[in-house]
Amino acid sequence: MEILGIDIGGSGVKGAPVDIENGKLLAERHRIKTPKPATPQAIAGVVAKIARHFAWTGPIGCALPARVKHGVALTAANIDKGWIGTNAARLIDEATGCPTFVLNDADAAGVAEMAFGAGRGRHDYVLVLTVGTGIGSALFIHQTLVPNTELGHLELDGHDAESRASDAARKREDLSWHAWARRFQRYLSHVEFLLAPDLIIIGGGVSRPKKWAKFGDRLQTQAELMPALLQNEAGIIGAAYSARVLLEPEVTR
Missing domain, CATH: 3.30.420.40 (ATPase, nucleotide binding domain)
Structure with a gap:
């Protein structure tokens, strides 16, 4: 199963399709400089560009530098404060036309390490x-x-x-x-x-x-x-792996 993983950072937004069975990137990651200011609409536009780069139409997992609950950003670190209270999952879903799961960036990196890295x-x-x-x-x-x-x-x-x-x-x-x-x-x-x-x-x-x-x-x-x-690939891999829940029914993103 392949899912597009996106790692949103203060300096760059990176993404690549990931084989969630083995945690391997299926293409060279594509990076776009984080827009300034890093507003929700601007970042969603960048994620959409990355999805188009890979001609992507399937599920997306996004790692966001924020506390995230049920797809909503509760804080914002190194991104615009306009993210606070934004339903990030819905916003990126609408920008890309793809079902999207969003989680905290450190959580995404941790998920990757537990599934495929030092914590396996x-x-x-x-x-x-x-x-x-x-x-x-x-x-x-x-x-x-x-x-x-x-x-x-x-x-x-x-x-x-x-x-x-x-x-x-x-x-x-x-x-x-x-x-x-x-x-x-x-x-x-x-x-x-x-x-x-x-x-x-x-x-x-x-x-x-x-x-x-x-x-x-x-x-x-x-x-x-x-x-x-997993170093620089951890956020992408963990975001994609976490988004496998989108394949299950009745998911709260």
């Missing part, structure tokens, strides 16, 4: 953290997603954790990898204290092998700790 075959308590512009989180209990956890917004030093411990914070403050790892360790220890997962998977840009090699061995957790495997 794990049936215990798994936390996926995506570290890049911000910090996203996806929590799984026996392979079941607990959606919209948004653990990047836990408090750290009186601020949102992602404003202090994300990769963007490392770049903004010109921190060495070792200095940043010490800061991220504080966040990681706090999250582990609260949730006590069996496995922590670190995704996002810092999971790339060359970056992980610069700091990964400095992180200490009681849980098993490993980098994500």
